[in-house]
Amino acid sequence: MKVLYFAWVRERIGVPGEEVTTSATTVSELIDELSAREERYASAFADLTAVRVAVDQTLVPLDTSIENAREVAFFPPMTGG
Amino acid sequence: MKVLYFAWVRERIGVPGEEVTTSATTVSELIDELSAREERYASAFADLTAVRVAVDQTLVPLDTSIENAREVAFFPPMTGG
Amino acid sequence: MEAPFDAGEVLSSFQAQLNGAGAMVSFTGIVRDTDRGDLEAMKIEHYPGMTESALTQIAEDAKARWDLNDLLVIHRYGRLVPGEVIMMVATASRHRKSAFEAADFMMDYLKSRAPFWKKEITHSGAEWVASKEDDEAALASWTTNSKT
């Protein structure tokens, strides 16, 4: 599964994206799994109220299933306009 | 005193403006005086809810004094924009 | 003014001389054909002298209510054909909300306080456009700088 990071989430994790092999079934589980792996993930996901997530390019809540997802993206609230 | 007419008020009265010598002291009195003179004025001023008035180029109510006025204008509600 | 103008060109010039604005809103009024599709022309009558002072007053009122970097109001008169630009307002502010509100306010103000009268010329005759009763109400609904 492709996992993408944007803005300061990308900066904290240190890469714009990566292939992730996971047994997580929801976004929340994926976050927990990544945070347990390395400090840079734990730092990016420390305050989940400041993190938004898209599964296959659609904004979704953290309890969304990722079982059939091809792409999961993490980023701060958007600041366009 | 210069009296001006616009839009359908002008069309009913038949002239865009004229010099008027009057003893009227308010807009209302001027309307009554003109209406008494000729039918074309009476027709233009038949429905006063549809008539707006400016004294010296400022919108005013019908009971406004015209004693020091240089210019009085009558017209329908504005439809610009 | 009487001469035709291009809304985009006006917007470009307006933007070019801004300083420190983050938001720019424009409204453009365009001559629209009748529902029957028979509009030949729109004739716009105005009150020379009072027109200029009314437009200046509208601009000053908007500036007093909102923190604007700049604003603009143009209104044509004379004979216009369908598709032609009738009028335009533009506002610029540091923030989006002020720019939107000030433009909306200027339109409400202009509709009921600027001395213009439209007459539609169609194949079957000529008719003065009726004012909308809610134009006065729309203007009255503005308190200092918000619509109620």
Added chain:
Amino acid sequence: MEAPFDAGEVLSSFQAQLNGAGAMVSFTGIVRDTDRGDLEAMKIEHYPGMTESALTQIAEDAKARWDLNDLLVIHRYGRLVPGEVIMMVATASRHRKSAFEAADFMMDYLKSRAPFWKKEITHSGAEWVASKEDDEAALASWTTNSKT
């Protein structure tokens, strides 16, 4: 898109292909200097792929809510300097109210749903622009086609 554009030119082209519209509203967002006056550049990051679908969704949602002749939304990304145009929306409708409301709605939508992130580069460093808490609330305040 990445390339710079001129808001006025976009408005002219938008107007040229309209048919039957009586009202046109545009909003233009411009890079504004910091209050300290030290902004060197604004870097806008975006999420390729999702950006396009989000902007399409915004346009479709606006069309479903208001009777619009046409609409347009453009958003740049990359490195921009103060005074440059960041983004623009334009709406055209038979009537003024719809054109204003739809443009206002599209901006609320875009601010909280289009995947763009701004970073301010100043003499003293670089900082991500914080989202405003009320952006989500502003979007939520739209019922079918009016703001509550």
